[in-house]
Structures are given as structure tokens and as C-alpha cells.
Amino acid sequence: MSVDTHVLEIESKFEVPVDATLPDLTGLPRAGAVGAPREVDLEASYYDTAALDLMSLGITLRRRRGGEDAGWHLKLPSDKGRHEVRVPLGDDERVPQRLEELLRGTTRGARLRKVGTVSTRRTVLPVVDAAGNLVAEVCDDRVVGERRRGEREARLVWREWEVELTEDDAELARATTARLREAGASPSRYASKLAHVLDVVPPQDVTGASPGAASARDVLAPYLDAQVRRLRQLDPQVRADLPDAVHQMRVACRRIRAVLACYRRDFDRRAASHVRAELGWLVDVLGRERDLEVLRDHLGALVAQHESTDAAQEAWIDEALARDLAAARETARRALDGGRYDALVLALTDPAAWPPWSPNARRPARRELRRGLRAEWTRLEAAAKAAEHAPSARRDESLHEVRKVAKRLRYAAEAAQGRLGERATDLAEAMASLQEALGRHHDDAVARVAVAGFGRERSLTVARIVDELGAEQSAERATYGEEWLRLRHSRHARWLS
Structure with missing residues (x-):
């Protein structure tokens, strides 16, 4: 063995x-x-x-x-x-x-x-x-x-x-x-x-329906506890390079950040802002490794579609990505061994200070949660409008911003399901669909820039991949446009307006 x-x-x-x-x-x-x-x-x-x-x-x-x-x-x-x-x-x-x-x-x-x-x-x-x-x-x-x-x-x-x-x-x-x-x-x-x-039994899942008199704190606390627990479970998996561990740890971080951002009235502003910033740092540290993993798989699938390819060029691309991926993994592991990460975990597990509730968190959940989702929906509308009028040079960046807001709204809706029920569940599913469409667009944008950097003159395969990625992005923008038009006139928009 x-x-x-x-x-x-x-x-x-x-x-x-x-x-x-x-x-x-x-x-x-x-x-x-x-x-x-x-x-x-x-x-x-x-x-x-x-x-x-x-x-x-x-x-x-x-x-x-x-x-x-x-x-x-x-x-x-x-x-x-x-x-x-x-x-x-x-x-x-x-x-x-x-x-x-x-x-x-x-x-x-x-x-x-x-x-x-x-x-x-x-x-x-x-x-x-x-x-x-x-x-x-x-x-x-x-x-x-x-x-x-x-x-x-x-x-x-x-x-x-x-x-x-x-x-x-x-x-x-x-x-x-x-x-x-x-x-x-x-x-x-x-x-x-x-x-x-x-004689230790697993903790009970308490993220289900909350009673009618539940406060925002009653609903959000189990969700935050589950995400902090998941983040800590994933720590050794990231260190061991297990499949999908980096992605799942970033998701746990983003879910916590989404709750702190969307329902910001229910948390102490200074403490929540600090934790959000530190979680954002961790997401960024792990992001380079995750982006390279996605890019490697994406380019591998595209290159495999070509019957006649430049083997030397393919090997060069793979070698370049492997070097970058190894460096990104080393950077992420050093971060997990550092004092900044230790301080973040300590902040998330200190029962005297986490979560940093504000007095608003004791108010009725239905009103507080819906108010937070409404504010996030307004941010999504603003981001979509900005993307609609963005110049072509900033189009990819502006659509990526729409995706980030949609992702935040999705996770915030997930956290509210215990009190808002089917409406929150449907909203989370709708945001997941929008996020998926824009996720493919973002992956293609990243891949296109990376492949173009390898140099069109080096291989006909590279040139073909650049053109194919451009065509895929155009199709994905059309899909996003249709999805957003449907959402703007959906019951979600009416409920959150």
C-alpha cells in the first residue's frame, strides 16, 4: 500500500x-x-x-x-x-x-x-x-x-x-x-x-421549517452553523487534494458571506464586515487553484474534439497549466497553514462572538428575511442593467458581476427556506439556473483569454479553440438574455418588488 x-x-x-x-x-x-x-x-x-x-x-x-x-x-x-x-x-x-x-x-x-x-x-x-x-x-x-x-x-x-x-x-x-x-x-x-x-450521535439537522413565531436569528443560525461545520470538514480534504474539495470549501465560504451580506441588518456591521472580508480573502486564495482546474478540464475537452491536432502544442499547454496549478496549490496550502486562516477559523467557532447578531435579528423572520432578499434583488436588477449597457470591452466583466449577485441571492434564499418555504426554494432554483448560464460564459471567457495567450501562430488548434469559445460565449449570452427576461416578468420579481 x-x-x-x-x-x-x-x-x-x-x-x-x-x-x-x-x-x-x-x-x-x-x-x-x-x-x-x-x-x-x-x-x-x-x-x-x-x-x-x-x-x-x-x-x-x-x-x-x-x-x-x-x-x-x-x-x-x-x-x-x-x-x-x-x-x-x-x-x-x-x-x-x-x-x-x-x-x-x-x-x-x-x-x-x-x-x-x-x-x-x-x-x-x-x-x-x-x-x-x-x-x-x-x-x-x-x-x-x-x-x-x-x-x-x-x-x-x-x-x-x-x-x-x-x-x-x-x-x-x-x-x-x-x-x-x-x-x-x-x-x-x-x-x-x-x-x-x-456514545456520540450525529447532530440533528435543524435547518428545516421554523415555527411561525421564529426570529431571523432562529432561521439563520442553523444555516450558518452548517456552513461553518462544512468548511471545517473540508479543511483536511483540501490539504489532501481530494476531488472537488477546493470548490466545495469556496462554496461554504460564499454561503456564509451571502447571509452576512444579504441580511446585513441582522448582524453587527463591523464584526460581520471583518468576517466577510476574511472569507473573501480565503475564496480568492483558493480561487486560483480552482480556476486552473476548471481551465485544464475545459481546454482538455476542447482539444480532444479535434481529430488533427498539434501534439507538441497540446503538451506545451498542458505543461504550462500543470506548472501554474502546482504553484497555486502550494500558495493555497501555505495560506491554510498561516495565522490569518487560524484567526478566521477561531472567529467562526467562538461561541461568545459568533454569529455577531444585531438586535434586529430578534425581529420576526418573515419580515426581516424578505427585506434582505428584496434588497439583493434590487442589486441584481442594477447589475443586469449595467451589463446590458456595458461596452463590449467590459461585457464579460459586467456579466460576471451579474453572476456574483445571482449567486449571493441564491445562497441567501437557501438560508431563508426554513421560514419563507416554497417561495425561497423556487427563488434559489431560479438563481441557480441563471448562475449556471453565466458560469459557462465566464469559464469560456477565462479559457479564451488563456488560449489566446498561448499564441495563435503556434498552432491551428489554438486558433480554432479561440474561435469556438467566442461562438459559445455568444450563444451563452443569448441564453442568459432569455433567462433574465423571463425572470424580470416572473412571480419572483413581483414578490420582491
Whole structure:
């Protein structure tokens, strides 16, 4: 096993009675057969800070012996499961330096120590498709867990079933879950075996509908908490160069900034302005890396469309982008290791000062939130009007400004869904559509400038790509024009006017 191996784990856990019988798994979608069971003994030691900082963010660090994947495993939450970063076992139980580096922003200097141990007798049933390819593994685990708190020790014994898919397959997941629940299983209350040992359940999602008497603070606080939590979960993923981590961290920053900007009356102006500025700095620091990732993928797709291309030119473009991307990544990582970023995280996690509410935040949510959305809609109208009359030299820049305001309005509407309901949901979806159209236009504008900088004279491919990007931008401007005309006469405009 090489250092720093990444795996996406798509797993579901189930609590079961100790005397439950694992059901027949034949006949599941895509399941051609169920292989012979195999047994394995697993020993795992789990590590965290004294304050359980990793656990609070849904992050797990363990050292496992036994099985095919023995080693250190750092599990990081993802929308589709969990990313797992693997490092070789080593000769002792000290946390590898690489994993300490990935967790620097999470532990913030606190020492990682052993907080629990788990011994598992696992029976694995492989589920394969008609071609014999593995599609899932169903595990029957008999577990003994031990924890130490101060001088006290506790020992727990339980049984659980796990389903791990090789791909994100919703139909197979639903069918397997139904089969296991019919046999007496229920979804586990715990996110991991360590959580079971420590009896820590995940925080409840409180971003749903708010009661009629809710204040703006009641509605916005859960949304802000969720975004700060997401930002902190993404910190080690960005450091590990996991897919889409930079983009998702920037989105979390922008969602927080959107709430502070759109509902500015509900926050202390000086404190909120400072946090907005620092989040903007972080978005910019990470932006160069994200822009280059998008540019590389975009140009790669365009170059691939040409049957006859200049291979040397393509290699030169790829080499130039690779150099720039490496430099951008290094700049971003240095920023995450710096004091300015530490101060930002501290500001976002200080319960005495965050969020920096103003007295207005205690006013009824419906009135306060709608007032904020109305003001943002007015800014969108102004930006669209400015873009409409912008000279050709500033057209791309002005449309990008429309996109930024639309994005801000989208996130602000998302935050208001708990009180404004369907109207806020529909507004967020409409802004997402407008943002997408202008996003493609912006990506093409960036790509066109970059490709033109490579020099038309160097390759016919480059010249063709420049022309194609120009044509795509014209089509995207037309799409945006149609979308904005529809929005100006929609019920959103009437509601926010």
C-alpha cells in the first residue's frame, strides 16, 4: 500500500439484535450472485483530541490491524459517502506525520491520543454482478469496544451489519436496505464504531421549517452553523487534494458571506464586515487553484474534439497549466497553514462572538428575511442593467458581476427556506439556473483569454479553440438574455418588488 492512498467509501450501517439472521441477498438489483462468506479478525485503535474535535466534525482516525486494508485510515465526510485517506501501518502507534499535517486545521495544536479500541470478528459476503464484478460487500460484524475516560474504563459488546457499495448506486442501496430491515435491522444511530463506543450521535439537522413565531436569528443560525461545520470538514480534504474539495470549501465560504451580506441588518456591521472580508480573502486564495482546474478540464475537452491536432502544442499547454496549478496549490496550502486562516477559523467557532447578531435579528423572520432578499434583488436588477449597457470591452466583466449577485441571492434564499418555504426554494432554483448560464460564459471567457495567450501562430488548434469559445460565449449570452427576461416578468420579481 502506497502512502496517501485515497478511496471513496459508500457505506451504510445497521443495528441488529445479537441473534439476528443475515437474510438471503440473491435477487438484488445488479446482483448476479452472492459469493462464499469469508471471516476476518480486525483490531482498531481510534485517535482524537481530548475534546473529540475530529468526532465533532464526523472525522475518524484509526490504526487497523488485520484484513486486506491494514494501516492508518483517515475518514472524511463527503456528500456521497466518506473519503478514506490510507497510510501504511508503520512500526509503532504514533500518528504518521502526514496525517497530522492533514489534520492541522482540525486539531489546532491539540495532541492526538488513543480514545478507544474496537475488536471485530467480521463475516464478509461479496455480491457480484452477472460478469463477476464486485458491486457490494455485506459485512456481519460482532464487535467488542473499549473506551477510557480518565481512570474509568467501559466495555461494550454489540452486533452490526454494514453494506459497502463499489459505486454510488441508489437502486441497489435501497433494495439492500429494505432486505436488511425486513430481517430486523435498523439504521444505526452512530456514524462509526468509535461513535458507538463513545456514545456520540450525529447532530440533528435543524435547518428545516421554523415555527411561525421564529426570529431571523432562529432561521439563520442553523444555516450558518452548517456552513461553518462544512468548511471545517473540508479543511483536511483540501490539504489532501481530494476531488472537488477546493470548490466545495469556496462554496461554504460564499454561503456564509451571502447571509452576512444579504441580511446585513441582522448582524453587527463591523464584526460581520471583518468576517466577510476574511472569507473573501480565503475564496480568492483558493480561487486560483480552482480556476486552473476548471481551465485544464475545459481546454482538455476542447482539444480532444479535434481529430488533427498539434501534439507538441497540446503538451506545451498542458505543461504550462500543470506548472501554474502546482504553484497555486502550494500558495493555497501555505495560506491554510498561516495565522490569518487560524484567526478566521477561531472567529467562526467562538461561541461568545459568533454569529455577531444585531438586535434586529430578534425581529420576526418573515419580515426581516424578505427585506434582505428584496434588497439583493434590487442589486441584481442594477447589475443586469449595467451589463446590458456595458461596452463590449467590459461585457464579460459586467456579466460576471451579474453572476456574483445571482449567486449571493441564491445562497441567501437557501438560508431563508426554513421560514419563507416554497417561495425561497423556487427563488434559489431560479438563481441557480441563471448562475449556471453565466458560469459557462465566464469559464469560456477565462479559457479564451488563456488560449489566446498561448499564441495563435503556434498552432491551428489554438486558433480554432479561440474561435469556438467566442461562438459559445455568444450563444451563452443569448441564453442568459432569455433567462433574465423571463425572470424580470416572473412571480419572483413581483414578490420582491
